[in-house]
Amino acid sequence: MFESSPEHIASYYAASSLDLQIKRPSLQENLSVDVLIVGAGFTGLYTALRLAAAGKSVAIIEASRVGWGASGRNGGQIIPGFSCDMPPFEAALGREGAKQVWQLVQQAAQEIRERVAEHQIDCELMPGHLWTAVLPHRVKILTDWQQEASQKWAYEHLQFIPKNQVGEHIGSQRYQAALLDTQGGHLHPLKYVLGLARAAEALGVCIYENSKALSYTTQAGCDRLMVQTAQGQILANQLVLACNAYIDNLDPCLQKKIIPVGSYMIATEALTPTLARQLLPSGHAVSDNQFVLDYFRLSQDQRLLFGGKCSYTGRTPHNLTQGMRQDMLKVFPQLANTKIDFTWGGHLDISMPRTPDFGHCGNVYWAQGFSGHGIIPTCVAGRVLGEAICGDDSHLKLFSALKNPAFPGGERLAGLFQVLGMSYYRLRDYF
Numbered sequence: 001m002f003e004s005s006p007e008h009i010a011s012y013y014a015a016s017s018l019d020l021q022i023k024r025p026s027l028q029e030n031l032s033v034d035v036l037i038v039g040a041g042f043t044g045l046y047t048a049l050r051l052a053a054a055g056k057s058v059a060i061i062e063a064s065r066v067g068w069g070a071s072g073r074n075g076g077q078i079i080p081g082f083s084c085d086m087p088p089f090e091a092a093l094g095r096e097g098a099k100q101v102w103q104l105v106q107q108a109a110q111e112i113r114e115r116v117a118e119h120q121i122d123c124e125l126m127p128g129h130l131w132t133a134v135l136p137h138r139v140k141i142l143t144d145w146q147q148e149a150s151q152k153w154a155y156e157h158l159q160f161i162p163k164n165q166v167g168e169h170i171g172s173q174r175y176q177a178a179l180l181d182t183q184g185g186h187l188h189p190l191k192y193v194l195g196l197a198r199a200a201e202a203l204g205v206c207i208y209e210n211s212k213a214l215s216y217t218t219q220a221g222c223d224r225l226m227v228q229t230a231q232g233q234i235l236a237n238q239l240v241l242a243c244n245a246y247i248d249n250l251d252p253c254l255q256k257k258i259i260p261v262g263s264y265m266i267a268t269e270a271l272t273p274t275l276a277r278q279l280l281p282s283g284h285a286v287s288d289n290q291f292v293l294d295y296f297r298l299s300q301d302q303r304l305l306f307g308g309k310c311s312y313t314g315r316t317p318h319n320l321t322q323g324m325r326q327d328m329l330k331v332f333p334q335l336a337n338t339k340i341d342f343t344w345g346g347h348l349d350i351s352m353p354r355t356p357d358f359g360h361c362g363n364v365y366w367a368q369g370f371s372g373h374g375i376i377p378t379c380v381a382g383r384v385l386g387e388a389i390c391g392d393d394s395h396l397k398l399f400s401a402l403k404n405p406a407f408p409g410g411e412r413l414a415g416l417f418q419v420l421g422m423s424y425y426r427l428r429d430y431f
Contacts, residue, residue: 004063004246006210011073011344012267012305013190020194024066027211027232033057035389036227036236038213038250041071042374043367044242045196046382047389049115052203054390059234060205061227063212067193069246070374073346075265075295075307077285078185079129080109083373084354085145086153092355092402095152100398101380102153108379109183116187119202121195124300128284129184132166132175141289142179157183170286171278172331178286186285186297189375213250216364223363238389241366242381245349251366256406257357258369262311264345266324268304268338276302279332294327304328304335316345348372351404358384358399365389365396369404 008014035051037044040062048058062068082089082105089098116125133139142160149155161169161178169178197207208229216227216239227234241251245260271279280286280298287295294308306328311317321343329336351357351369358367358381365388367381388396 004068004212006064008065008068008072008190009344009346010342011190011265012299012303012342013072013188015342016188016299016301017190017194019191019198020065022194024207024209027061027208027229027234029232030234031059031206031232032235033059033206034236035059035238035240036061036225036234037240037242038227039069039242039244039246040066040197040207040209041069041242041244042193042196042378043244043381043385044240045193045200046379047240047242047385048200048205049196049203050382050386051389052200052205054386056389058200058205059236060200060207061211061213061229061234062207062209063246065209066197066207067190070244070346070348071193071378072190073265073344074189074263074348074374075285075287075305076186076189076297076375077129077287077295078109078112078187078375079131079287079373080105080155080181080183080376081373082356082377083371084356086148088353088355088402090152093398097398097401099153100395102155104380104383104395105376106155106183108376108383111379111383112376115196115199116192119195119199121192121199123192123195124188125185126187126283126285127182127185128282129181129186130161130169130178130284130286131181132170132178132286132288134174134176134288134290136176138289139177142177146179157181169282169284170280171334174331175288180284184285187375188300215250218362225363238363238365240385240389241364241368244368244370245347247368253406254357254366254368257404258349258351259312259407260347261350261372262313262316262345263307263348263372264309264311264317264320264324264343265305265307266321266328266340267299267342268306268335269341271302271304271338273302275334276304278334279304294331296328296331303341304332304338306331320345348374352407353402353404355402355404356381356399357402357404358396360388360393360396360400
């Protein structure tokens, strides 16, 4: 169980977000709404925006602050697709079903840009994402995806960059090749999620912070749900669980289908414009295709934001800042004399097959299992859940066909198996 806190953790994102000064009240009364959403992250806010636009009365309760979890701490990378890639969708849904999923991904990428423009969200949105290969034999993964994307999914936004041209984008000798996705990009995730919250409130959505959902029950004699918090309760026709890694014991069945995994980032001091251009001349976000990957980008104030590592034990890795710094120097040794100003981390929700877990049981809906790849998939989830609650469940039925079993042995044993599995994959990365 991972406890919430009443304020955002000390991250670069929190330090650079003036909107954190806006504090929303906790729930101190009893309410009745059409839809109650638990969790004020990307999934919950995207869903609320769609439901409010359709005329539903919507409330959101958040155990901490808006964007407190992975939505406000992540790498900020806009990467079209799901963490599991497309083969599991094609295997479960067939070619046509998988095409529908890919169309939703592309539409979500466009929706993000439209919401930033429509709601005038100052979230430092920048175009372009580079997927790179560290090892020569993994270059084929890039070219295979470019071919698959074009031939199967009619996606023509990928540009292969051979080793002799990688320097035009990344000032590092580490990479053998790259694949540029022009539909990808990056943004300041906490500024973006706070902007979505303001947009939702403008449509009439009520957001309550520091209001943890303790339990929910079905009211006797009707189909309405009662959700209990410490100081109030809410009656709702439908309930959306958008808690992800922080679902805790609110729904034990859903909790068993994911495990929380720690992921971590550092932010350097502000770099000189010359050095920043040397590191990332084209300004795109970057991630590699190692099993245990690194990802990085430049912030608007010219810091390098570098992420990686993972922990399945619930404990922060020993000497985290130094360990992250050493990983960064493998990519950019020219930063040897650069200070690290911020180190932070958080938990993301991983499903056993790495496929998303969207579904419903009666009038309880959920979306989880984003497995470390969330900015676009959560936007897809908001659309899928919003449509289903408004009467069109065709897309939800599509995702419900994916099989996401419970982890065997509970969270602790599942974490041990994951540690052993990732140790194996680390060895594959090295050898």
